[in-house]
Amino acid sequence: MEMINLTIDGISVKVKKGSTVMEAARNIGIDIPALCYLKGVNEVGACRICVVEVEKARTLQASCVLPVAEGMVVYTESPAVVEARKEILRLILDNHPNDCLTCDKAGECKLQEYAYRYDVKFRDHDGARRIAAIDTSNPYILRDNRKCILCGRCVSTCSQIKERSVLSFAERGFNTRIIADNDRILGQSSCVSCARCISVCPVGALLDNRIAGKARAWETKKEEVRCTQCDYGCLFELLKKNGTVIGVRAKEPGEGRPLCLKGRLSVDLAYNDNPAAPLMKKEEGYVEVSWEEALGLEKIMKKL
Amino acid sequence: MVNLIINGVQCQVELGSTILQAAQKIGINIPTLCYDERLAAHGACRICVVEVKGARALMASCSTPVAEGMVIETNSPSVMEARKEILRLMIENHPLDCLTCEKSGNCILQDLCYEYDVKEGGFYGEKKSYPIDDSNPFFIYDPNKCILCGKCVRVDNELQCTGAINLIDRGFKTHVGVAGDRTFEDSNCVSCGNCVSVCPVGALMSKKPEKFRQWEVKKVRTTCSYCGVGCQMELLVKDNKVVGIEPVNVEPNDGLLCVKGKFGYRFLNHHDRLKTPLIRKDGELKEASWDEAMDLIVSKVKEIKREYGPGAFGALSSARCTNEENYLMQKLFRAVIGTNNVDHCARL
Numbered sequence: 001m002e003m004i005n006l007t008i009d010g011i012s013v014k015v016k017k018g019s020t021v022m023e024a025a026r027n028i029g030i031d032i033p034a035l036c037y038l039k040g041v042n043e044v045g046a047c048r049i050c051v052v053e054v055e056k057a058r059t060l061q062a063s064c065v066l067p068v069a070e071g072m073v074v075y076t077e078s079p080a081v082v083e084a085r086k087e088i089l090r091l092i093l094d095n096h097p098n099d100c101l102t103c104d105k106a107g108e109c110k111l112q113e114y115a116y117r118y119d120v121k122f123r124d125h126d127g128a129r130r131i132a133a134i135d136t137s138n139p140y141i142l143r144d145n146r147k148c149i150l151c152g153r154c155v156s157t158c159s160q161i162k163e164r165s166v167l168s169f170a171e172r173g174f175n176t177r178i179i180a181d182n183d184r185i186l187g188q189s190s191c192v193s194c195a196r197c198i199s200v201c202p203v204g205a206l207l208d209n210r211i212a213g214k215a216r217a218w219e220t221k222k223e224e225v226r227c228t229q230c231d232y233g234c235l236f237e238l239l240k241k242n243g244t245v246i247g248v249r250a251k252e253p254g255e256g257r258p259l260c261l262k263g264r265l266s267v268d269l270a271y272n273d274n275p276a277a278p279l280m281k282k283e284e285g286y287v288e289v290s291w292e293e294a295l296g297l298e299k300i301m302k303k304l
Numbered sequence: 305m306v307n308l309i310i311n312g313v314q315c316q317v318e319l320g321s322t323i324l325q326a327a328q329k330i331g332i333n334i335p336t337l338c339y340d341e342r343l344a345a346h347g348a349c350r351i352c353v354v355e356v357k358g359a360r361a362l363m364a365s366c367s368t369p370v371a372e373g374m375v376i377e378t379n380s381p382s383v384m385e386a387r388k389e390i391l392r393l394m395i396e397n398h399p400l401d402c403l404t405c406e407k408s409g410n411c412i413l414q415d416l417c418y419e420y421d422v423k424e425g426g427f428y429g430e431k432k433s434y435p436i437d438d439s440n441p442f443f444i445y446d447p448n449k450c451i452l453c454g455k456c457v458r459v460d461n462e463l464q465c466t467g468a469i470n471l472i473d474r475g476f477k478t479h480v481g482v483a484g485d486r487t488f489e490d491s492n493c494v495s496c497g498n499c500v501s502v503c504p505v506g507a508l509m510s511k512k513p514e515k516f517r518q519w520e521v522k523k524v525r526t527t528c529s530y531c532g533v534g535c536q537m538e539l540l541v542k543d544n545k546v547v548g549i550e551p552v553n554v555e556p557n558d559g560l561l562c563v564k565g566k567f568g569y570r571f572l573n574h575h576d577r578l579k580t581p582l583i584r585k586d587g588e589l590k591e592a593s594w595d596e597a598m599d600l601i602v603s604k605v606k607e608i609k610r611e612y613g614p615g616a617f618g619a620l621s622s623a624r625c626t627n628e629e630n631y632l633m634q635k636l637f638r639a640v641i642g643t644n645n646v647d648h649c650a651r652l
Contacts (some may be wrong), residue, residue, distance in 0.1 A: 102414075121404055
């Protein structure tokens with residue numbers, strides 16, 4: 001394995017050829033912020049928050065997609081880098097609702113984390129703001145496109161499963177947005193509510209509708225459980241408040257782990273102390289059904 | 305005893321109790337902002353209003369005494385609407401700064417807005433615009449975030465008894481400040497920080513060199529080591545570093561601390577702090593193990609005792625030690641070394 005030597009923030013590092021600068025930095029405990037980067041899923045250099053200064057390079061470079069090179073000298077928090085990150089955050093916030101007061105993502109939001117880290121606040125401006133409606137048509141996924149920062153993580157993770165591929169980018173420039181199918185509301189799209197997109201959204205644009213409004217991120221204790229519906233064994237998280245499980249949510253899907261609604265519902269039924277009734281998509285829309293029907297257990301239950 | 309019905313539940317409480325206390329007794333949670341069990345009821349924020357059958361208006365449960373046969377609803381539609389309206393009025397005159405506000409995650413106004421789903425005020429009008437006072441070395445005061453609950457003023461005047469801060473002016477201009485509207489530095493404030501500890505929002509906040517969000521810290525209960533009172537407090541710990549201190553509302557301090565307990569923790573992570581014993585070798589202090597240091601002390605003590613007798617020793621202990629430690633110190637010197645030359649800094 002060919003190794004590459006480089007210097008990051010004055011520290012000499014040796015990493016495998018083909019690694020990115022971000023990976024090299026993380027190896028030595030330097031945390032470069034990232035919004036759009038998701039290893040193996042979304043390596044697109046879209047958000048630019050991970051820019052670093054590379055000696056002799058013409059401009060700042062996106063470290064998530066920049067391969068290491070022999071003798072590279074990198075600065076991850078130089079004044080130019082910090083100023084660039086602040087400006088990126090200011091621009092994102094300019095088109096993001098000031099909603100941390102009650103946003104369900106607050107406390108786990110990457111945008112909030114970096115705004116705090118770089119001391120960037122919302123500013124008043126009279127420029128255009130994105131116009132979008134909150135999509136409540138799907139009882140499992142709450143989509144608020146006003147909060148979307150167009151990182152593309154949801155699109156990438158959705159398209160990793162061939163037969164799903166529901167989400168995509170539409171339009172260009174300021175009008176760019178994420179759409180489901182041919183711009184349908186989620187409830188009427190081919191979305192199967194697997195929650196892959198929710199689990200990777202860095203902000204509050206995609207939330208689990210079944211737990212929205214139940215607790216702040218910092219009030220709950222999290223416990224990982226594995227779904228036993230099939231041999232993929234996807235990871236889920238129990239959210240506990242005052243000792244009782246108030247909700248179940250999907251963790252990021254691992255490689256080859258698809259996530260599915262049936263799995264999430266079965267974990268919900270197994271662990272949640274007070275699970276809400278499942279809703280099944282039928283011709284007339286989402287209809288409340290029995291757990292037997294939702295989990296496909298009717299025939300088995302009759303014989304038990 | 306008085307009998308009353310709260311949310312359809314019969315209960316019996318002592319005469320003189322408030323509706324809030326009666327509700328708490330049967331496990332009904334009524335939100336509060338200005339209420340503090342240690343302070344005289346104030347009834348300022350009105351968030352604790354409840355519906356009392358036959359009463360002309362909604363009543364502030366924190367300051368309304370129970371009466372025989374009262375029928376109370378704590379969550380009726382009119383109560384909920386009143387609370388929402390109070391929150392809307394508060395949030396309209398409060399900076400929407402939760403993105404980076406240091407109080408976010410531990411702010412009662414934020415908690416209540418989440419619970420009652422209040423996202424914005426929806427009013428148009430004047431907003432507070434006061435300068436931020438950061439003259440005090442330990443805390444920062446942002447009057448723009450103040451909701452005028454008056455807890456800081458009452459803790460200062462009723463419990464701390466310094467009387468440094470008060471409510472100044474009237475109506476929309478009402479604000480908390482020190483005498484003559486000067487800065488904290490120019491006032492008789494003793495920096496005890498008790499106002500900071502009770503502030504339900506981000507108006508009075510500890511200054512902190514370390515950046516952290518409220519949800520990133522682990523709380524560790526401990527006893528203050530500064531004096532013999534034994535105040536109870538919680539260390540806020542992030543990445544194994546103490547980054548803040550909060551008092552605990554139990555005996556003996558009942559949620560109060562002094563300037564040393566509240567703010568004097570920076571020495572804990574100070575780079576000058578000794579972490580190992582030092583032994584002078586060849587005129588230079590060098591790090592040593594505890595075993596080495598103890599062996600050296602024992603050998604020196606034996607040597608001096610042999611040469612000059614036990615009267616050559618004297619022991620001074622500290623008011624920052626516990627009673628038990630001080631007892632052991634004098635016991636060691638009286639019984640083992642054999643001298644009565646024992647003294648203590650608190651005697652001075």
